[in-house]
Amino acid sequence: MITKPDTQHIRQYLRLYLVMGSVNCNQPPEEVLKSAIAGGITLFQFREKGVGALTGQAYYKLAERLQQICHTHQIPFIVNDDVELAIALNADGIHVGQEDAPADQIRARLGDDKIIGVSAHSVAEARQAIEDGADYLGIGPIYPTISKADAQAVQGTSTITALKNHHIEIPLVGIGGIHAGNAEPIFTAGADGIAVISAIAGQTDIEQATQQLNTLTRRLIAN
């Protein structure tokens, strides 16, 4: 990515957001990512976390290979949590949580041309993240998830609805336990997209599973 997308393009990138690391994959992560791109993901986050996660040089090299695949297909490459990795790779952006440094401090290190996503679980957290300069918010867990051991309480679409009721207009993506069978209420509540791990990376036929979500999310965003 050469220039940072504007807000409207960030909304479009959020439509079908794959979050993934090697521990989420039953086949080589490079193959999972290529198949997911062929199926129609719009954004990718490298999240190498959990039991068995790679570290050191193996972590860095995997990130580099996945970034190259994204670059070839013009899919923005977002790094989870790790500011040093995002800087070292000149990634397109970063996603951080409430335990991480605030977006303004991260912006000071990454620069104005990078996408910064922040997790928010309430109107107050959302307002603070916006004030700090976040480009989008990740809202979850919408449903029970098997992919994040320290996830907060399941919230359904209540936070998305609350943000919309408070006229908070920053791009929003729902995350946590989302699949083709339960995605619709997230768009109805006003989100711009869904972020998924297991609904894509955990499937046997990655491309087919992604295509199904691609078709569905295109339809839901249009309504």
Ligand SMILES: Cc1ncc(COP(=O)(O)OP(=O)(O)O)c(N)n1
């Ligand atoms: C798109 C998106 N939304 C939320 C999260 C969760 O971030 P965080 O709360 O920092 O938890 P970890 O992913 O770091 O375990 C996310 N990664 N992506």
Ligand SMILES: Cc1nc(C(=O)O)sc1CCOP(=O)(O)O
């Ligand atoms: C990375 C992450 N963050 C969450 C949050 O609630 O902030 S839930 C989650 C895991 C999402 O994986 P799956 O699609 O397999 O449920």
Ligand SMILES: [Mg+2]
């Ligand atoms: Mg985090």
